[in-house]
């Protein structure tokens with residue numbers, strides 16, 4: 245396969261992968277419009293960061309959702325969605341333009357990767373041929389210090405005077421790597437430069453595993469200086485769903501429980517729930533929860549309902565924030581996801597697969613939990629469920645998963661802006 249062919253194949257694979265989108269017809273159009281908005285924001289962000297591969301993927305997903313899937317939605321033609329439809333068409337035009345602009349750049353990138361791989365292969369083959377053509381050098385054993393009989397004799401006598409070190413061998417005056425020296429004056433640790441040992445035969449690389457093309461953050465000039473001071477990109481995914489879908493990392497302030505419990509204190513004292521919505525940004529493939537918005541709401545001891553959703557969405561769009569989940573209290577109950585919580589959360593997880601639900605239960609242990617619906621079967625089970633109020637969900641596998649220690653969320657010291665719209 246020549247480089248051109250390999251590049252075409254890689255491009256085709258990307259298009260196939262990028263246009264794959266699990267569409268669930270029973271999800272309300274309103275939720276999908278938000279999901280589309282989130283895809284568009286993320287695509288723009290990747291483009292800003294020169295992560296063209298992910299930018300392309302997310303623009304493609306937007307186009308697939310907006311132009312192929314959503315027109316099938318039963319709500320699509322309803323008059324109340326007229327402005328939503330117009331917005332979709334307008335954004336789709338922008339997205340298609342972006343896709344067309346990205347295509348030749350990605351094609352060029354794949355071509356360069358293929359050419360690099362082909363060149364590498366040729367280099368390795370040359371090394372192999374060169375090595376095989378060399379006459380092996382036979383070193384007479386008796387002339388070296390590696391004299392087995394001498395060694396055994398020393399061992400037998402119990403002396404250690406003949407321990408052979410590299411320094412004693414006249415032909416091998418190589419300084420070996422891995423030696424760090426701490427400088428006394430500045431305390432900085434200097435590490436010796438790596439010099440390969442000449443005693444080893446050249447490695448034959450033709451069986452070496454192929455280096456996959458950089459999934460993100462690559463620059464289109466493969467020979468730029470950047471290779472010298474490499475910054476390791478964060479891993480693409482922090483965890484995977486039950487169905488194998490990658491979840492990008494979500495970073496969250498480690499003070500969120502304390503902050504939210506304070507905000508909720510008045511309601512908690514009256515045995516009323518409080519809820520807040522988590523928003524954030526995407527930076528180098530990692531989500532950061534930067535903003536906690538407390539919407540206007542009505543509550544009971546075990547439910548909480550937002551009443552000014554439009555105001556919230558307006559604020560989010562104005563700031564270009566991505567919806568990343570929600571947080572609520574259980575003023576008297578334990579830390580778990582009620583069936584109503586699961587239903588609420590299903591919408592968030594359609595908008596963004598990384599969306600999380602945080603539950604704070606100040607009167608119980610554990611008092612804090614982070615949840616997501618399993619996918620599958622949790623997300624699908626709840627989206628297909630038509631029951632309202634509190635009800636059990638039948639499933640042989642768990643519907644939700646607590647992920648505060650083993651998921652895609654990282655709690656760390658970081659800022660959290662609070663916007664109280666009440």
Ligand SMILES: [Zn+2]
Pocket residue numbers: 583587626629630631635637
């Ligand atoms: Zn249900």
